Amino acid sequence: MKKNTTIIGAGLVGSLLSIYLAKRGYKVSIYERRDDMRKAKLSAGRSINLALSDRGLLALEKIGLADEIRKISIPMHCRFIHNVDGTTVTQPYGKEGQFINTVSRATLNMRLMDLAEENGVEILFNHK
Ligand SMILES: Cc1cc2nc3c(=O)[nH]c(=O)nc-3n(C[C@H](O)[C@H](O)[C@H](O)COP(=O)(O)OP(=O)(O)OC[C@H]3O[C@@H](n4cnc5c(N)ncnc54)[C@H](O)[C@@H]3O)c2cc1C
Incomplete structure (x- = not known):
């Protein structure tokens, strides 16, 4: 049986990695210190592409x-x-x-989070 795995940060790398690991049978939890950006009010922000x-x-x-x-x-x-x-x-x-x-960095990040959850990954927001 595959082990539980914890990833810190649901940014581009953490979200992507979680999908790869979930597809290999790991049970993955991600701890993300920020709010769920998919639920936050949309604004163009200052992030560059x-x-x-x-x-x-x-x-x-x-x-x-x-x-x-x-x-x-x-x-x-x-x-x-x-x-x-x-x-x-x-x-x-x-x-x-x-x-x-x-x-768009945010769009890519949000799609990766969606896909992670579709693969059974648990993302715990507002958790350091
Ligand atoms: C101005 C700028 C432009 C860039 N442009 C490009 C580019 O064009 N192409 C490219 O390939 N790369 C680019 N990079 C690099 C790219 O941003 C990073 O390689 C990429 O974002 C790294 O992804 P990451 O998931 O490691 O980090 P991040 O996307 O920063 O995600 C880290 C996540 O971890 C969370 N976190 C941090 N600490 C904790 C903690 N203690 N507990 C819980 N959660 C935590 C943060 O809230 C964040 O959500 C750029 C970087 C900058 C700063």
Whole structure:
């Protein structure tokens, strides 16, 4: 029989890891010090989007979430630099045609929490 497992923090990493462990048969509890962000009043906040690379998408692919997240992602081909002398320059994130994917951090986190709970993970909010 698989052991009980405790994860501290229901952020991106904790939520994702909990799904992988639950799928392997572990009974997982997550302790999250904040409120459940899915129940909080929505506000745009000050969080910047997350940039997902192929590696991030692969992690989501294995739990069946990659296609859904791709649909709400915006391709980002390069970084745009404003130099002090007023000139600008672009720095590509990859070779021609390659890009990283910018996605709402909160949306991704909430979907990961949903999926974790669907897989039997218990998330204890307001618990340090
Ligand atoms: C400004 C900024 C921009 C970034 N941009 C990118 C990017 O574009 N792409 C990228 O891949 N990475 C980016 N990162 C890094 C990325 O944010 C982190 O790699 C990722 O959020 C780490 O996930 P995490 O779950 O470990 O941490 P977090 O998402 O911070 O989650 C940690 C969770 O643990 C909870 N917690 C902490 N302590 C306790 C405790 N004692 N008890 C209970 N709960 C606790 C917190 O409330 C939180 O919910 C960025 C980071 C910053 C700061």
